[in-house]
Amino acid sequence: MTAVLETCTSPVGAGTRLPCADLRVGLLGLGQVGSAIAELALSRPAALGRTVRITSALVTDPGARNRPPTVPLTTDPTTIFDTRPDVIVEVLGGLEPARTLVLEALRRGIPVVTANKSLLAHHGVELSRAADAAGVALRYEASVIAGVPFLETLARRPLAGSLTALTGIVNGTSNYILSRMALGADYASALGDAQRNGFAEPDPSKDVGGIDALEKLVILLRQFTATDVSPDSIEVRGIAGLTRDDLVHARELGGAIKPIVSACWSGDTSEACAGPAFVPLTDPLARLEGTTNGIRLIDRAGSVLFFTGPGAGPAVTAVTVLDDVVEAARGGFMPAIVGRRAHVRAPATRWVLRATSRTRLPEGAAIADLLSAYGVWAERTSTAGNATWLLTYSCSRERIDAAAAALAAAAGCETYLIRAVNE
Numbered sequence: 001m002t003a004v005l006e007t008c009t010s011p012v013g014a015g016t017r018l019p020c021a022d023l024r025v026g027l028l029g030l031g032q033v034g035s036a037i038a039e040l041a042l043s044r045p046a047a048l049g050r051t052v053r054i055t056s057a058l059v060t061d062p063g064a065r066n067r068p069p070t071v072p073l074t075t076d077p078t079t080i081f082d083t084r085p086d087v088i089v090e091v092l093g094g095l096e097p098a099r100t101l102v103l104e105a106l107r108r109g110i111p112v113v114t115a116n117k118s119l120l121a122h123h124g125v126e127l128s129r130a131a132d133a134a135g136v137a138l139r140y141e142a143s144v145i146a147g148v149p150f151l152e153t154l155a156r157r158p159l160a161g162s163l164t165a166l167t168g169i170v171n172g173t174s175n176y177i178l179s180r181m182a183l184g185a186d187y188a189s190a191l192g193d194a195q196r197n198g199f200a201e202p203d204p205s206k207d208v209g210g211i212d213a214l215e216k217l218v219i220l221l222r223q224f225t226a227t228d229v230s231p232d233s234i235e236v237r238g239i240a241g242l243t244r245d246d247l248v249h250a251r252e253l254g255g256a257i258k259p260i261v262s263a264c265w266s267g268d269t270s271e272a273c274a275g276p277a278f279v280p281l282t283d284p285l286a287r288l289e290g291t292t293n294g295i296r297l298i299d300r301a302g303s304v305l306f307f308t309g310p311g312a313g314p315a316v317t318a319v320t321v322l323d324d325v326v327e328a329a330r331g332g333f334m335p336a337i338v339g340r341r342a343h344v345r346a347p348a349t350r351w352v353l354r355a356t357s358r359t360r361l362p363e364g365a366a367i368a369d370l371l372s373a374y375g376v377w378a379e380r381t382s383t384a385g386n387a388t389w390l391l392t393y394s395c396s397r398e399r400i401d402a403a404a405a406a407l408a409a410a411a412g413c414e415t416y417l418i419r420a421v422n423e
Helices: 032-042 077-082 098-107 117-134 151-155 172-182 187-196 211-225 244-252 314-329 364-372 397-411
Strands: 007-009 017-019 023-028 052-058 087-090 112-114 163-169 255-266 269-280 292-299 304-310 343-345 350-356 378-384 387-392 414-420
Touching: 023 032, 023 077, 023 098, 023 314, 032 052, 032 314, 052 077, 052 314, 077 098, 087 098, 087 314, 098 112, 098 117, 112 117, 112 314, 117 211, 151 211, 163 211, 172 187, 172 244, 172 255, 172 292, 211 255, 211 269, 244 255, 244 350, 244 378, 244 387, 255 414, 350 397, 364 378, 364 387, 364 397, 397 414
Parallel strands: 023 052, 023 087, 087 112, 269 343, 269 414
Antiparallel strands: 007 017, 163 255, 163 292, 255 269, 292 304, 350 387, 350 414, 378 387
8 A cells, every 4th residue: 555645734935835744733822722622633533634733832821720731832922933833723812912923823824723703803804914915824714603614615605605694693601691581590690500501701791791792793794795894883782781571571572582693785885783682483593592503694595594503612613623724724715805894884673672660651552652753663562560661663773762762751761772683
């Protein structure tokens, strides 16, 4: 039998092919995700077709416990490059030093795989241009719903992947919390359950504040619209203001409240938002419970694609990252991002308006009449004690804000607004 020696991309220059036995990976970060990647690589999964060897891992504290024992550690980023890796994997999180190190890797002609959604949301255009200039891959399948590798699938099929809209649940932490609240838990206890089960970080602010979902939405919009989308241009809201009564009465109104990202686009103009939203029970997204993620995509012909799978934990992310490592070493690109600046505005949607008062509220019909004077029409109502919930027909943010302010002034009540997915 004749042995065949594989080749891999050399870091000495883009396009150079040198023989090597192992696929050498420099790992930036060895936290939960980085450790899962190292442990999976050490197990030598046959499905990869290559042996992946971690040449060095960048850490801030080399004495920390629970590290894979055979992975060389360093606190000096230059050591990572000196080991001449075939691919750099960045799982540091945050913006710096991740941005500087990824740019340096690309400048040296080393392909990069990242799962860092914050980095991509804020610097994705810059990084993509650097990868194009160097002629090497920048891959990020694990940055959005790592358990459902759909970005690559659509990127390879530009006609089938010609999309016009998306709606999805892309944050498992928030979906878990809202699922628990729908069963009767209050927000604080649901969050505590999520943290005890490892579904939420000790500091969960990015998840429950909607920032994690927002950053993923930015990545999706850039991927599907080829425009430069600023995270600051998109309306975002967290789930902390919701009560378990909101979840209960949403069902009486015919839906469920879910942590939703939503967008539609045409040319350089997009309408987008991220935050809790009322979803009709007939929508498959309303039936996704716990940490499950899902996304519905609509193409130009009106056809619907639906992807669902587990929210990204360390083990799930590690699998997708290592798949990306092998593709990056083969020269497989994610599509280049076109840098046209997108025009983003908040969409007109249906709304759920909650009105509460320490005294007696007007009847639901009277509240609906008041709202109609501001061009906001109620579709359904639900009342319990000193609170009323109204599901409205679609209108702009400005119109519902004006109507809610008028109701608060006239009835001496407090109001809270929740977007609703349009049917």
